[in-house]
Amino acid sequence: MDVAEEAATGAKGRPGGGRVQSLERAIALLNAVSASAPEGRSVAELAEVCDLNRATxxxxxxxxxxxxxxERDPAANRYTxxxxxxRMASTAGVEGLVRRSHDVLQRxxxxxGETANLAVAQGGGGITYVDEVVPPAVLTARWLGREVPIHATSAGKALLAWEPRAEVEALLSRRLAGYTPTTQTDREALDAELATVRERGYGISVGELEAQLNGVAAPVLDAGGxxxxxxxxxxxxxxxxxxRFAELGPQAQEAAAEIRRRLAPGAAAPLAH
Incomplete structure (x- = not known):
């Protein structure tokens, strides 16, 4: 059966269904891989989950x-x-991400009692704050829409700590600029700090971009980590x-985990307020 015939027949033999069976099967596999543990799943496991024979x-x-x-791990023969x-997620725009996460930031x-932000990576090697909730009656700087260097903020370090090594090398290929006396500009020391960030689960900044501002940040991870x-x-x-870092860090982690659940395949978007 060719693609045109499949489209006419539908995904499960329903005439006029308008869906392509092979594509639906591939999407089901992709969703099953995304729902896997970090080590991935084998062909046999994925075939069973998706009710397919192994050859298909x-x-x-x-x-x-x-x-x-x-991606297939050739040693373990497991897929992630x-x-x-x-790449597609990063270029899809941020409107949906903001819509699904804004009430999490509000909470x-x-x-x-402090400002909560959502940040995403930018192609130029920095990060940009795409949503922000500020406490009422608190005078504070606004960072919404602002791009900042990736090595000098808690958000940037939280992102770097979970990126593959090749991506980190590309993002930090230029000289690390100093903005305050506490900005980390030594690559070896920054690498050591990123290992600590990953172990702890969140990044911190002690006046590294602006001397009077401190913060913590936790990553929103996709199914591949x-x-x-x-x-x-x-x-x-x-x-x-x-x-306060030990108090605020886990709260940022909890918020990031909630946003991750909302971004999972099949998750419903929250109702608009």
Whole structure:
């Protein structure tokens, strides 16, 4: 059966269904891979989940792998989400991301009493704040729409800590500029800090971009464990001293995890307020 015949027949033999069966099977496999644990799933496991025979699953996965939509670990022969998915997500715009996450930021702001931001990576090697919720009656700088250097903020370090090594090298290929006395400009020291960030689960900044501002940030990870956005909580150092990091960091992590759940395939978007 060719593509035109499949489209006419429909996904499950329903005349006029208008859907292509082989494409639906590939999408089902892609969703199953995205729902896998970080180590991925084998062909046999994916075939069982999607109710396919192994030969069909293998051919579809080979096609998805060819287009970098999935990756196969040759040693374990297990499949995980490929880099093309992250690239598509990063170029799809941020309106949907903001819509799904804004009320999460609102709750985070209310709970902490501090500014909550959502940031995404930019192609130029920086990050940009795409949404922001500011506590009422608090005078503070506004960062919405502002692009900042990736190495000098908690958000940037939270993103770098979960990026593949090759991406980190590309993002940090230029000399690291210093903005305040606490900005980390030594690559070796920054690499060590990124390892700590990953182990701890969130990044911190102690006046590294602006001397009077401190913050924490946690990544929103996709199914493959790569960051698609970062949740930040920050404020003046007198309201956000280092002693609050252990409190604010887990709250940022919880908010990031909630946004990740909302971005998962099949998740419903929250109702508009």
């Amino acid at each position: 699953a293998w051919r579809l996965l080979a096609t998805l792998e060819h287009h970098a939509l999935v 989400i490929g880099p093309a998915v992250s 985070l702001c209310e709970t902490t 790569r960051p698609v956005a970062v949740v930040c909580v920050w404020g003046p150092h007198d309201r956000v001293p280092e002693s």
